[in-house]
Amino acid sequence: MKGAKAIFYREMIIFKRRIGKIIASYSLSPLLFLIAFGWGMGKKFKVEGVDYIAFMIPGLLAMSSMNHSFDIASEINIARFYWHIFDEFMMAPISPSSIVLGEIGAGMVKGLLSSFIILLLAPLFSVSIHINFFLIICLLLNTFMFSAAGVIIAMMVKTHADQSAFNTFVIVPMSFLCGTFFSLKKLPKILYIIAHFLPLTHSSLCLRASFLNKALPLGSFVAMIGFSLLFFYGAVQAVKRSSV
Numbered sequence: 001m002k003g004a005k006a007i008f009y010r011e012m013i014i015f016k017r018r019i020g021k022i023i024a025s026y027s028l029s030p031l032l033f034l035i036a037f038g039w040g041m042g043k044k045f046k047v048e049g050v051d052y053i054a055f056m057i058p059g060l061l062a063m064s065s066m067n068h069s070f071d072i073a074s075e076i077n078i079a080r081f082y083w084h085i086f087d088e089f090m091m092a093p094i095s096p097s098s099i100v101l102g103e104i105g106a107g108m109v110k111g112l113l114s115s116f117i118i119l120l121l122a123p124l125f126s127v128s129i130h131i132n133f134f135l136i137i138c139l140l141l142n143t144f145m146f147s148a149a150g151v152i153i154a155m156m157v158k159t160h161a162d163q164s165a166f167n168t169f170v171i172v173p174m175s176f177l178c179g180t181f182f183s184l185k186k187l188p189k190i191l192y193i194i195a196h197f198l199p200l201t202h203s204s205l206c207l208r209a210s211f212l213n214k215a216l217p218l219g220s221f222v223a224m225i226g227f228s229l230l231f232f233y234g235a236v237q238a239v240k241r242s243s244v
Contacts, residue, residue: 003094007102011075015109026068026114030121033060037181038125047183050212057122058208059180061115062142066200069111069143070171072103073150077163080154096239100151100232107147108140115139135210141224142203148231149199155238179204199227 015022038053047055079085089099119129157163177191178184178200184192195201202220209216 001098001101003092003098004101004105007089007094007099008105011072011103011106012109014075015106022110022113023117026064026117027121030060030064030114030118034121034125038127048185053125054127054212055183055208056181057118057127058211059204061118061139061211062178062200062203062207063175063180064114064118065111065139065142066146066203067171067175068114069107069146070150070153071110072107072147073154073157073163075106076103076151076154077157077160081160090242096236099239100148100235103151104144104147104232104235107150108143111143111147112139115143130211130213132210132213134216135207138203138206138210138221138224141228142207145199145203145224145228145231148228148235151235152231152238155235155242174198174200179208199224202227 033056034053037056045052076086080087119131122129153163153166157166177187178195178198180200184195184201184205187195202217202223205217205220206224208214
């Protein structure tokens with residue numbers, strides 16, 4: 001665990017040096033979504049029995065925490081391709097699981113910070129915030145899951161162009177097709193089925209249920225745990241292969 005703490009500490013030092021710019025960048029996108037959809041549509045439409053803006057905010061939490069947690073992949077790629085610091089991690093007496101845990105922890109901090117900013121912005125748009133145990137657990141699972149996925153992709157890609165292509169063809173479509181901004185019931189049946197094979201769908205469903213004080217969809221909660229374990233295992237194996 002000392003290795004994981006050391007890697008996490010390194011990432012946090014870099015994070016702290018850029019904290020002002022990071023907070024500003026993390027705030028801009030959610031604020032634009034809230035202005036565009038909140039003021040424009042929030043009180044005029046209802047989705048699944050609630051005002052649209054109240055429906056949208058949990059989806060925004062899911063999407064934003066996914067994007068910023070997964071962004072650890074970019075940080076790893078910079079360390080690999082330019083600074084070659086990741087090569088030093090590989091040569092140090094640190095286990096692959098410790099490397100993965102350290103990077104996941106850093107990704108989770110970024111995802112949780114973006115979520116905290118959204119929760120701070122929501123009352124400005126007349127949305128009541130209900131922070132409860134399951135909302136926190138679901139946010140932790142979502143950030144863990146996509147941080148682990150970020151480590152996998154960072155180990156697989158060979159260039160920044162590969163990383164950008166993955167974001168374009170996987171992360172961006174998933175951001176908008178997994179029930180973040182509209183009800184999954186509106187999707188054609190085939191897309192509805194496909195959506196349930198994507199991890200962000202289950203994050204959106206669980207976060208929305210928790211945020212709106214509804215019954216937690218146990219199937220989706222179990223799916224989040226399953227994806228988290230699968231991605232963590234995949235991340236450890238990816239780091240092991242890259243060190244060979």
